[in-house]
Amino acid sequence: xxxxxxxxxxxxxxxxxxxxxxxxxxxxxxxxxxxxxxxxxxxxxxxxxxxxxxxxxxxxxxxxxxxxxxxxxxxxxxxxxxxxxxxxxxxxxxxxxxxxxxxxxxxxxxxxxxxxxxxxxxxxxxxxxxxxxxxxxxxxxxxxxxxxxxxxxxxxxxxxxxxxxxxxxxxxxxxxxxxxxxxxxxxxxxxxxxxxxxxxxxxxxxxxxxxxxxxxxxxxxxxxxxxxxxxxxxxxxxxxxxxxxxxxxxxxxxxxxxxxxxxxxxxxxxxxxxxxxxxxxxxxxxxxxxxxxxxx
Numbered sequence: 001x002x003x004x005x006x007x008x009x010x011x012x013x014x015x016x017x018x019x020x021x022x023x024x025x026x027x028x029x030x031x032x033x034x035x036x037x038x039x040x041x042x043x044x045x046x047x048x049x050x051x052x053x054x055x056x057x058x059x060x061x062x063x064x065x066x067x068x069x070x071x072x073x074x075x076x077x078x079x080x081x082x083x084x085x086x087x088x089x090x091x092x093x094x095x096x097x098x099x100x101x102x103x104x105x106x107x108x109x110x111x112x113x114x115x116x117x118x119x120x121x122x123x124x125x126x127x128x129x130x131x132x133x134x135x136x137x138x139x140x141x142x143x144x145x146x147x148x149x150x151x152x153x154x155x156x157x158x159x160x161x162x163x164x165x166x167x168x169x170x171x172x173x174x175x176x177x178x179x180x181x182x183x184x185x186x187x188x189x190x191x192x193x194x195x196x197x198x199x200x201x202x203x204x205x206x207x208x209x210x211x212x213x214x215x216x217x218x219x220x221x222x223x224x225x226x227x228x229x230x231x232x233x234x235x236x237x238x239x240x241x242x243x244x245x246x247x248x249x250x251x252x253x254x255x256x257x258x259x260x261x262x263x264x265x266x267x268x269x270x271x272x273x274x275x276x277x278x279x280x281x282x283x284x285x286x287x288x289x290x291x292x293x294x295x296x
Contacts, residue, residue: 041266058267070243071251079226090170094177115171123235126165180214209292
């Protein structure tokens with residue numbers, strides 16, 4: 001009995017020895033910063049002097065800040081275009097890549113490459129494409145007699161430029177859609193064909209319902225990604241011209257590391273967390289109207 005107990009104890013100790021480093025990392029780099037930022041959001045702290053408790057002043061100052069409202073508006077516009085736009089493009093390409101033709105794996109790899117490229121490199125590439133004087137886009141427009149705008153230097157076109165660039169990166173949702181399409185039994189399409197259904201009716205009554213749970217997952221994921229978009233705006237425009245591309249994550253970063261207002265930055269982070277939490281709950285509450293699960 002004692003030998004069995006000691007052996008079981010050794011197995012438990014071995015298990016905890018393997019997961020201890022992960023637990024320490026979780027506590028040190030996730031749990032502690034999570035609650036520390038909440039406490040810091042009620043203080044005035046610039047990293048040079050001790051934090052000073054100021055109550056909810058940071059939150060009141062955030063709502064009174066015109067740049068906050070501008071950045072939130074720009075981020076909402078960006079999200080409302082990019083999130084559904086990526087899903088539509090990704091689903092369309094996934095349907096094309098689901099066909100059985102020669103060298104299909106090569107085409108799948110080509111469409112996925114932008115997802116594995118570093119964001120900074122991609123942003124620098126698009127920066128040269130959008131260059132108003134010698135960029136590829138304006139050069140192409142000039143050949144057909146159109147005077148291209150100053151994409152990244154115009155308050156009117158800077159945010160659309162950022163949106164166009166972001167719509168290009170559809171590798172991750174495309175792969176998820178492709179996996180979902182391959183999980184749909186061909187029997188459904190055969191039955192639909194017997195009933196005389198065309199391509200549109202097959203998509204509407206077979207593909208979309210069977211993919212609705214995956215569409216829902218991708219939608220939630222893309223909304224969160226859009227609100228966290230930082231590198232593209234930071235590299236392409238730095239938030240300008242004016243504040244036209246000062247997305248929420250960039251505004252948060254600049255508040256913390258340009259102006260060293262750590263308390264206000266923490267309040268911004270928690271407002272973002274609350275906003276994403278509310279949006280996610282709303283999507284889950286309304287998903288039963290259009291999301292179909294095969295197990296139900």
